[in-house]
Amino acid sequence: MIYVYALTDLQLELEPTEGLRDSPVDVLRFPWCTALVTSVTGVPEPDELNLKRHEDVIERAMKSASVIPLRYGQTFADETALAAVIESAKSAVNELLDSFRDKIEVGVRGLLLEDQSDPSATNGISGREYMQERLKQEVARRDRTDKHSEIGQGVHRRLEAIAVDSRVSVGITERVFMSSAYLIDEKDINLFLERLHAIEEQLPAGTQLMCTGPWPPYSFADIDFRVGESHVENR
Amino acid sequence: LDRQRYSSRELALVELLDRVLHKGAVLSADITLSVADVDLVYVSLRALVASTDTARVLSRGGRSEIADTA
Numbered sequence: 001m002i003y004v005y006a007l008t009d010l011q012l013e014l015e016p017t018e019g020l021r022d023s024p025v026d027v028l029r030f031p032w033c034t035a036l037v038t039s040v041t042g043v044p045e046p047d048e049l050n051l052k053r054h055e056d057v058i059e060r061a062m063k064s065a066s067v068i069p070l071r072y073g074q075t076f077a078d079e080t081a082l083a084a085v086i087e088s089a090k091s092a093v094n095e096l097l098d099s100f101r102d103k104i105e106v107g108v109r110g111l112l113l114e115d116q117s118d119p120s121a122t123n124g125i126s127g128r129e130y131m132q133e134r135l136k137q138e139v140a141r142r143d144r145t146d147k148h149s150e151i152g153q154g155v156h157r158r159l160e161a162i163a164v165d166s167r168v169s170v171g172i173t174e175r176v177f178m179s180s181a182y183l184i185d186e187k188d189i190n191l192f193l194e195r196l197h198a199i200e201e202q203l204p205a206g207t208q209l210m211c212t213g214p215w216p217p218y219s220f221a222d223i224d225f226r227v228g229e230s231h232v233e234n235r
Numbered sequence: 236l237d238r239q240r241y242s243s244r245e246l247a248l249v250e251l252l253d254r255v256l257h258k259g260a261v262l263s264a265d266i267t268l269s270v271a272d273v274d275l276v277y278v279s280l281r282a283l284v285a286s287t288d289t290a291r292v293l294s295r296g297g298r299s300e301i302a303d304t305a
Contacts, residue, residue, distance in 0.1 A: 004262060006265070007260075047270060048248070051251060051252065051255050051256070054255055055251055055254075055255055061279070068263055069254075069259045069260065070259050070260050070261070071255070071256070071257070071258065071259035071260065071261055072255045072256055074261070074262055074263040075263060076262075076263060082299075084261070085262050086262075098240070107253075107254075111279065144242070148299050169301070208297075212247065212250045215250075215254060216259075216279070218258035218259045219253035219254065219258050221258070221259050221260040222258065222260075223260050223261070224260075224261045225260065225261060225262045
């Protein structure tokens, strides 16, 4: 059984690298791409060490090649089975590898620094008053969510202008008002960070942006190549 | 309000889990993501991010420079 970390273009130059369970990472070369794999005897558990190894292998590959990062946990019976899937998705693989060349992913989360709900006392009040208070709190909560979602959309609009591609969700929880990912040309990273810090300085009090990266382009490799699909599905 | 300070390691791990377990291309129908402990860790860490009021992660220089600034 082989475990697959990523597909890369043919530019890949990978020094000997340890993968899951300290096993070596092998490079399988196909006519139009490579696959980074490790021989495994069973499905590897997604513990912290293995998850970090998965990520580390992909990051090492990114130093020399365009990479399609795979979601954790994908195994194939053998090289032939993997080759069959890759063959069926040849055009999509090539398209993604081209679009990811010299690109990195940056993640941004918008956080509220404090719980802004209003826990008014409800002891000793009538049922009617209690329900009215609950309604009032719910309306206030929705207003806050709408306001922070607008802030999140505003942040996103200013950041996506620098990105090649982007994904965003707003109004995720009471404390996380946005989560977004940006596919950025490597040469634009400083421009992106300058824009991010300028936005931060203009944010309303009580809000904050959290930025992480550079990541492999996980958020933009949102394609399902599973065998049995009649087509490549872009979710 | 929980004002506990959380480590940069935990925050970086949340971002790592979010990507490695939930994103990325899918080639195989045999994805193993159903280990309960990991799911629970993931939920716990997401809750952590949602409640932290001190954490700030800067991307300058990559994740190795993640830092709290409160």
